[in-house]
Amino acid sequence: MKNIKPDLLCISIAMALTLAAGSARAETSAEAGAQDEAQSTEGKSVTQLDTIEVTARGVTESLQRVPLPITAISEAEIDRRGLVDMNDVARMTPGFSFKPAFGRIGEVPVIRGMSNISPTASTDANNASLFVDGIYVNGALSEFGLENVAQVEVLRGPQAAAFGRSTFAGAINYITRRPGSAPGGKLNVGFGNNGQQKYGIYYSGGTDDGSFGYEVSYNHRSTDSIFYNAASGRKDLGGTQTDSIMAGVAWSPTPNLDIVARVYRHETDDDHAAITTIGWQKNNCHLPTPTADPNDPANYMVTRTTGYYCGDLPLPDEWKIATNLFRAKGMEAGTESKATRYSLKVDYHLDNGWLLSATTSYNRQERFSAIDQSYEAVPALVIPAGPTNIVIPGALQTFGFSRSKDWSQGLRLSSDQDLPVAGLFGLYYYSFEGLPGWGGDLTTGTRVPNNPGNKTTNKAAYGQLRWHINDQWTTSIEGRYAVDDLSLEGAHSAAVSGVTYTRRYNAAASYSSFTPRWTLSYQARENLNLFALVAKGNKPGGFNTSVYDARLSDESSAELVALGLGEIAEEEVVNYEIGLKSHWLDNTLRLNANLYQLDWENQGMTIGSPADQRNGVPFVNSYVVNVGETRIRGFELEGQWVFAPGWMGSL
Numbered sequence: 001m002k003n004i005k006p007d008l009l010c011i012s013i014a015m016a017l018t019l020a021a022g023s024a025r026a027e028t029s030a031e032a033g034a035q036d037e038a039q040s041t042e043g044k045s046v047t048q049l050d051t052i053e054v055t056a057r058g059v060t061e062s063l064q065r066v067p068l069p070i071t072a073i074s075e076a077e078i079d080r081r082g083l084v085d086m087n088d089v090a091r092m093t094p095g096f097s098f099k100p101a102f103g104r105i106g107e108v109p110v111i112r113g114m115s116n117i118s119p120t121a122s123t124d125a126n127n128a129s130l131f132v133d134g135i136y137v138n139g140a141l142s143e144f145g146l147e148n149v150a151q152v153e154v155l156r157g158p159q160a161a162a163f164g165r166s167t168f169a170g171a172i173n174y175i176t177r178r179p180g181s182a183p184g185g186k187l188n189v190g191f192g193n194n195g196q197q198k199y200g201i202y203y204s205g206g207t208d209d210g211s212f213g214y215e216v217s218y219n220h221r222s223t224d225s226i227f228y229n230a231a232s233g234r235k236d237l238g239g240t241q242t243d244s245i246m247a248g249v250a251w252s253p254t255p256n257l258d259i260v261a262r263v264y265r266h267e268t269d270d271d272h273a274a275i276t277t278i279g280w281q282k283n284n285c286h287l288p289t290p291t292a293d294p295n296d297p298a299n300y301m302v303t304r305t306t307g308y309y310c311g312d313l314p315l316p317d318e319w320k321i322a323t324n325l326f327r328a329k330g331m332e333a334g335t336e337s338k339a340t341r342y343s344l345k346v347d348y349h350l351d352n353g354w355l356l357s358a359t360t361s362y363n364r365q366e367r368f369s370a371i372d373q374s375y376e377a378v379p380a381l382v383i384p385a386g387p388t389n390i391v392i393p394g395a396l397q398t399f400g401f402s403r404s405k406d407w408s409q410g411l412r413l414s415s416d417q418d419l420p421v422a423g424l425f426g427l428y429y430y431s432f433e434g435l436p437g438w439g440g441d442l443t444t445g446t447r448v449p450n451n452p453g454n455k456t457t458n459k460a461a462y463g464q465l466r467w468h469i470n471d472q473w474t475t476s477i478e479g480r481y482a483v484d485d486l487s488l489e490g491a492h493s494a495a496v497s498g499v500t501y502t503r504r505y506n507a508a509a510s511y512s513s514f515t516p517r518w519t520l521s522y523q524a525r526e527n528l529n530l531f532a533l534v535a536k537g538n539k540p541g542g543f544n545t546s547v548y549d550a551r552l553s554d555e556s557s558a559e560l561v562a563l564g565l566g567e568i569a570e571e572e573v574v575n576y577e578i579g580l581k582s583h584w585l586d587n588t589l590r591l592n593a594n595l596y597q598l599d600w601e602n603q604g605m606t607i608g609s610p611a612d613q614r615n616g617v618p619f620v621n622s623y624v625v626n627v628g629e630t631r632i633r634g635f636e637l638e639g640q641w642v643f644a645p646g647w648m649g650s651l
Contacts, residue, residue: 067531158537180206180213195224283307353416394442453490603628
């Protein structure tokens with residue numbers, strides 16, 4: 001659902017719901033669960049915090065004892081607070097932000113400030129990613145609501161050793177219910193300002209002994225077009241709609257074997273995002289310095305920078321997007337997407353306490369987008385060319401249709417975790433492929449077929465060894481060795497001066513990495529755990545496909561490749577961290593805190609480089625190059641306090 005700034009009434013309601021979070025449950029053991037039930041029957045409020053278990057390292061562990069910075073949100077808390085999607089998860093997690101960029105086209109989770117800047121790269125790897133039951137998910141992330149989620153775990157810092165690629169900065173894992181584990185039905189209906197609607201239906205059932213279970217659900221979320229568009233004269237910006245259906249079955253043919261299969265179908269239909277430009281004329285700091293020489297031209301500067309804007313950017317007076325130009329060509333501005341996802345998880349419990357697990361997933365997705373890239377409803381691209389300008393109507397209003405598919409397979413064997421020395425070992429395979437689509441702009445409105453031809457395969461082996469040294473000290477070492485093979489073998493087509501050109505391209509690259517993580521945990525007291533860790537993260541490289549743009553002349557394209565702009569190298573980060581996890585006052589107060597430092601090397605940054613088109617007209621595009629180096633230091637704190645029966649405050 002679109003992140004909408006609420007009015008004063010909504011703010012008051014949100015504050016009240018945050019403070020009065022309902023009755024906090026205690027789930028420390030079967031005995032405590034029975035006591036909880038008895039107290040509920042008597043109408044008493046429980047006055048302790050939940051005991052939460054997480055699966056961040058592939059095994060079940062107590063949140064307060066695992067030596068990692070994790071925020072866990074239970075199903076009960078999701079219901080109490082009315083959480084909807086990843087936007088709400090980010091608001092409850094320190095060091096985690098999630099904001100739409102260009103609508104839901106550029107939804108990228110940002111953990112600890114490690115943003116993802118790769119607008120022209122072919123790689124599908126992000127700095128932080130979403131997983132559902134430990135299975136990697138590609139595409140728009142807010143299409144996954146929290147309706148059928150049993151727990152959300154946000155892991156901060158590099159998670160490559162446990163989760164693999166696309167966890168350079170962290171990982172978000174949605175853990176779903178086992179089908180049939182909560183028999184019965186549920187109907188949710190909600191309405192809000194700006195046309196917000198939310199409704200869904202869920203039903204689950206199965207056999208009495210739990211050997212077979214099933215679940216089905218349908219959910220809808222939408223908002224009206226909430227921004228007035230001065231270019232079209234009506235409200236046609238900012239609206240969103242998401243529809244999803246899910247079905248799952250679980251089967252345990254023997255006490256040792258459990259099989260869970262699921263299928264998801266998501267469809268989104270969004271208006272064009274309300275977006276505009278803040279021109280360089282409004283920059284107010286780090287401005288260019290003019291020369292002192294009166295003979296120099298008035299606009300000659302010592303520094304070539306155009307400056308920055310420091311402080312809060314001013315809100316625009318109005319939004320102007322050329323939605324009317326798209327309608328004149330028979331299409332709606334904005335985005336539409338469809339995705340179908342299949343998953344299969346098989347667990348076999350050996351008699352000696354070991355567990356053999358296999359996960360399989362297959363996903364297909366497609367997206368149509370129609371975007372006004374002028375962000376100001378500018379109807380034509382004007383290029384200075386001597387005494388007369390070149391005017392190209394509709395060149396700034398682009399559209400495209402893209403498709404992709406991916407498949408993954410994981411296999412893991414883990415030992416009995418109650419042993420003094422415990423561990424696990426796993427193998428992983430992932431394959432991603434961009435499929436043929438089409439694109440164009442409103443110069444002609446013609447759909448020009450394109451085949452991106454980008455393929456990625458990832459093969460990895462990983463392992464973990466944990467040693468319970470004594471009742472207080474525990475250490476672990478884990479690591480993953482991975483190989484990423486990337487290839488481009490496709491074609492790009494575009495029209496220049498009324499003529500359609502096609503450029504075929506072929507490129508390949510291979511990257512290998514070893515990403516270890518070491519942790520040390522000291523249980524100083526029953527209620528106090530201290531930990532330290534060192535972890536390495538790796539982000540695979542990719543290609544700048546813009547160097548093969550069919551609009552460019554052969555000479556310009558070859559020159560860009562020769563300059564090294566065709567390929568992007570790997571990025572690396574090392575994370576150093578210390579922290580504490582504690583609970584106080586008879587488990588009514590929980591305080592977790594940590595200090596960290598991230599050393600980020602070979603960082604990909606975006607630059608612009610000019611090149612000539614086939615008709616000789618200059619053209620500037622963006623490319624990702626490895627020129628950055630960043631050090632991030634941070635402090636994170638989370639706290640929950642049940643300060644009175646039924647009342648909880650969070651910080």
